[in-house]
Each structure stands twice: as structure tokens, then as C-alpha cells.
Amino acid sequence: MTYWLIKSEPNAYSLADLQRDHKTAWHGVRNYQARNMLRDQMQVGELAFFYHSNTKVCGIVGIAEICRTGYPDISAFDPADKYFDPSSTPAEPRWFVVDVQFKQKFAHIISLQALRANADLASLLILRKGNRLSITPLTPTEWQTILQQATE
């Protein structure tokens, strides 16, 4: 069982949007490292922290659950879509999605500042300088540490 952290700009798609939609295809990821995790690693039932990036207060706002394993990202096939990529075709898809469903919204955001302030999270990938991966794995210890922080 791997734990995950998925980033989204709330202007584009927030946890509230996921709560409203119940589930969604996590589309538009155009990075090979993240693609490989979507395609090969993320399993049904695994949990992911939902992180709001590029906003007034960045941080973890809740939890989503993977409810379908990797399959081709059809947004890459549509010329009208902002995520269109002509090098990805139905016959040879380059980009993948998983489906995620709403699981939980925290009472309070765990801000990036609060995450940085927690010495037990020094190894957390998103806290590493220059990290830009939109999907990262977490150790069970990191997961538990953050969960505990969510209830404080």
C-alpha cells in the first residue's frame, strides 16, 4: 500500500469540486515521472492527500481515494482541449489518468508553512527545494504524521 499526494490548483480543480463531483479522472498530467505513477503504480483503494497549489494559502486540504487504475488520458486526443497532445494517440497513448473519489475534507488546511515547521516531515518530497512533481508518494510514517497534524 502506497500513500500519495496529488497537487491541484484550486482555481482549476479544488477538493470542493471533487466533493461535488464525487469522483473524477485525474487528467492533464504531462510529466513522465508522474505519468509512470498513474499508469503503473497507483492502486484501487490507495489514499492520496489533496494539495492545493498556487493559491493564497497552499497546503493539504483533505483526502482522495484511487478508485480506478491507470487508463489513457483522453484529454490528450482532443484538439480543442487545453491538454491536447498530438503525439499521444488512442493506439499509442502517451498520457494516463487514474480515477479518484472524494474521501474526506479536513476541518482546517494543513498549510505548507505548517508542513515545513514539522521536523518529522523533513523527508517529504513536496518540501524539497525545486520539487515540481504533481504526484508524489509518501511513506506510511509521513502519512500518519500528517494525519495527526490534521486533527490537531
Add this chain to the structure above:
DNA sequence: GCCAACGTTGGC
């Protein structure tokens, strides 16, 4: 295969 140019991410 190198690397400069360019585009994107994302915190501030």
C-alpha cells in the same frame, strides 16, 4: 549525446 533556448510550475 550535448546543451542552449524555451516553457511551465509554483512559492512568494
Add this chain to the structure above:
DNA sequence: GCCAACGTTGGC
């Protein structure tokens, strides 16, 4: 809006 960090592209 700025800009550091990073990934990708493409000429050579």
C-alpha cells in the same frame, strides 16, 4: 507579477 528550478525540445 516575479523568478528560481526544472523538464523538454531541437540544432548541431
